[in-house]
Amino acid sequence: MAEKGKMLQKGKGGMRMVPVNESSASPFTLPEPFWIPDAQCQSCIQCQGKFDFLNRRHHCRRCGKCFCDTCSSTKLSLPRMLYVDPVRHCAGCTGISKKENDFFEKHVKALLAGGSFHVNQSGETNDNDTVFVCKLSPDHRHLHFENANRRLDDISMTDIDAVQIWTEENDSDGNPLASGLAMKYKDSCGEMQLVKMVVAGQNKRQGQCWVASMQKAFKMIHDSKSSVR
Ligand SMILES: [Zn+2]
Numbered sequence: 001m002a003e004k005g006k007m008l009q010k011g012k013g014g015m016r017m018v019p020v021n022e023s024s025a026s027p028f029t030l031p032e033p034f035w036i037p038d039a040q041c042q043s044c045i046q047c048q049g050k051f052d053f054l055n056r057r058h059h060c061r062r063c064g065k066c067f068c069d070t071c072s073s074t075k076l077s078l079p080r081m082l083y084v085d086p087v088r089h090c091a092g093c094t095g096i097s098k099k100e101n102d103f104f105e106k107h108v109k110a111l112l113a114g115g116s117f118h119v120n121q122s123g124e125t126n127d128n129d130t131v132f133v134c135k136l137s138p139d140h141r142h143l144h145f146e147n148a149n150r151r152l153d154d155i156s157m158t159d160i161d162a163v164q165i166w167t168e169e170n171d172s173d174g175n176p177l178a179s180g181l182a183m184k185y186k187d188s189c190g191e192m193q194l195v196k197m198v199v200a201g202q203n204k205r206q207g208q209c210w211v212a213s214m215q216k217a218f219k220m221i222h223d224s225k226s227s228v229r
């Protein structure tokens with residue numbers, strides 16, 4: 001069941017599927033929290049119930065704080081910390097992980113599936129006849145641009161500096177639909193580049209979803225970067 005480049009690791013919080021090489025980790029992953037030592041928590045920080053032989057302490061896998069069984073009974077997937085099975089969550093962390101799991105279910109799937117775009121990179125001539133399929137790589141680290149005749153350089157997800165989406169039309173409920181996006185990123189030589197992508201092809205809806213998902217992915221990577229200790 002091991003995936004390529006990953007290994008199963010048994011840790012204090014449960015089984016995790018970790019990359020063999022740390023440099024191949026998904027940019028959506030988060031480090032495991034520091035677990036508050038048992039001696040430093042005598043009671044559940046949620047309900048204040050004292051820990052003893054019957055009322056055991058448990059660590060929330062997401063925040064590392066100590067709770068009684070009742071206050072940490074929710075078991076949820078925690079893909080950002082690479083857990084294989086659903087793990088114990090406190091009430092505060094449950095809401096955060098639910099939102100993130102929604103991101104993995106909807107938006108990561110949309111990014112992996114890809115969308116069709118007219119693509120203009122800095123220094124390239126405008127060629128609006130060529131349509132590229134843009135996809136997130138299976139390890140979530142790069143954006144690939146594919147076309148039967150041409151291939152553009154990959155963009156590293158962690159080297160994207162800014163994402164701006166623009167909207168042109170509204171859906172039947174009056175909500176704006178993304179018609180494209182512009183991204184500022186560092187290329188493999190460290191030079192700042194700009195790419196503009198306009199939704200193209202038959203299945204516009206898929207491209208519009210891809211753009212919205214890309215904006216969420218950028219925000220998630222950016223938030224993770226700023227939360228690193
Ligand atoms: Zn409790």
Ligand SMILES: [Zn+2]
Nearest residue numbers: 060063090093
């Ligand atoms: Zn927690």
